[in-house]
Amino acid sequence: MSLVENIIRADVRALSAYHVPDATGFLKLDAMENPYTLTPELQQALAKRLSETDLNRYPVPSYAGIKTALSTHFGVPEGYDLVLGNGSDELIAMISIACAKPGAKVLAPLPGFVMYAMSAKFAGMEFIGVSLNADFTLDKAAMLSAIAEHKPAVTYLAYPNNPTGTLFDAADMEEIIRAVGDTGVVIVDEAYQPFAQTSFMSRLPEFSNLIVMRTVSKLGLAGIRLGYMSAAAELLEEFDKVRPPYNINVLTEAAIICLLEHAEIFEAQAAQLRAQRSELSSQLAALPGVEVFPSSANFLLVRVSNSAKSETYGNEVFTKLLEQKILVKNVGKMHGLLQNCLRITVSTPEENAKFLNAFKLALD
Numbered sequence: 320m321s322l323v324e325n326i327i328r329a330d331v332r333a334l335s336a337y338h339v340p341d342a343t344g345f346l347k348l349d350a351m352e353n354p355y356t357l358t359p360e361l362q363q364a365l366a367k368r369l370s371e372t373d374l375n376r377y378p379v380p381s382y383a384g385i386k387t388a389l390s391t392h393f394g395v396p397e398g399y400d401l402v403l404g405n406g407s408d409e410l411i412a413m414i415s416i417a418c419a420k421p422g423a424k425v426l427a428p429l430p431g432f433v434m435y436a437m438s439a440k441f442a443g444m445e446f447i448g449v450s451l452n453a454d455f456t457l458d459k460a461a462m463l464s465a466i467a468e469h470k471p472a473v474t475y476l477a478y479p480n481n482p483t484g485t486l487f488d489a490a491d492m493e494e495i496i497r498a499v500g501d502t503g504v505v506i507v508d509e510a511y512q513p514f515a516q517t518s519f520m521s522r523l524p525e526f527s528n529l530i531v532m533r534t535v536s537k538l539g540l541a542g543i544r545l546g547y548m549s550a551a552a553e554l555l556e557e558f559d560k561v562r563p564p565y566n567i568n569v570l571t572e573a574a575i576i577c578l579l580e581h582a583e584i585f586e587a588q589a590a591q592l593r594a595q596r597s598e599l600s601s602q603l604a605a606l607p608g609v610e611v612f613p614s615s616a617n618f619l620l621v622r623v624s625n626s627a628k629s630e631t632y633g634n635e636v637f638t639k640l641l642e643q644k645i646l647v648k649n650v651g652k653m654h655g656l657l658q659n660c661l662r663i664t665v666s667t668p669e670e671n672a673k674f675l676n677a678f679k680l681a682l683d
Contacts, residue, residue, distance in 0.1 A: 330440060345646040346673055348664040351618050353539035355588045361581055368577040369570060378565050378572060385572045388579045389547055396523050399549045402558050403567050407510060407534045407546035408434055415442035416561045418472045426471035430482060430654035435475045455483040459491045463498050470502045477508040479515050482650045482662045484614025486515055496526050506530045511616035513538050513589040527551050537617055538585050543571045592617050596665045602675055622660045625683055633659030639681035645674055
């Protein structure tokens with residue numbers, strides 16, 4: 320046996336690494352990023368704040384300043400603390416590590432965010448996927464059946480869902496949270512909350528097993544890698560024990576405190592993107608052979624169809640877009656429900672127009 324075979328778990332060797340394609344020279348519409356850069360005034364304010372940061376010191380481990388800024392601006396209920404992560408990915412990993420008792424299971428609807436399953440596998444937990452309905456709504460009956468059978472330690476509900484953009488029915492989610500009860504936690508992942516304008520954050524006091532998780536990435540700050548989650552104190556205390564020390568660096572802390580002092584700028588950008596989402600959705604739906612699914616996120620999921628190339632048409636359209644230096648996400652192989660589907664980040668009017676022209680050329 321080789322060195323790798325001797326020391327690396329077989330299930331890890333069988334996995335593929337999370338792939339991020341090189342986007343140099345492309346119109347990048349594959350990662351749900353905010354297309355707007357900082358204004359010159361914000362750049363100057365941020366530069367000044369970062370220049371005053373003590374890089375020779377470790378971060379203050381309580382992160383009191385950043386937690387206060389996040390709680391104030393994002394409606395965390397009074398008396399509820401936060402656990403911070405290097406993006407939501409690290410928070411998901413913390414949850415998996417803390418909950419990975421022998422035989423513990425993770426449950427989530429599919430198609431969904433791939434890191435729920437990957438993180439579960441990394442922690443040695445079994446992942447149970449429950450297929451959505453054909454219209455990408457929750458199959459509540461199947462979810463409740465799976466909860467009764469598997470008694471998952473962790474259940475994820477993305478609100479709205481990635482890659483579909485679906486905003487699940489809140490009453491269905493409540494029923495799922497109550498069904499899980501005290502045998503597990505339910506994470507409501509609100510990464511796209513700025514575009515959905517609805518949240519479970521204010522409802523944390525209603526459910527002792529509820530965790531609300533968010534990120535500042537989709538708001539326009541993907542580069543600083545900051546995620547946060549809130550829950551009942553007894554849960555957060557346990558998750559905080561597996562948080563790496565000093566996991567949020569001083570530059571990230573200084574940046575988010577500075578930029579949230581100008582939160583109205585990012586809120587205005589989110590409003591612009593919501594308006595562009597409606598406009599782009601209407602334009603795409605008017606094209607022959609294109610089905611646009613309802614979205615409450617900053618992206619649109621579309622299905623392309625062509626009777627002559629039914630099974631490969633999505634791949635062909637994706638390839639033709641690449642040839643025109645347009646990068647979207649080809650999700651057709653992620654799940655059977657996503658055949659011939661592409662996920663398109665909503666961008667500025669200029670970039671949306673450029674994409675739309677290229678997309679029309681890519682369609683037969």
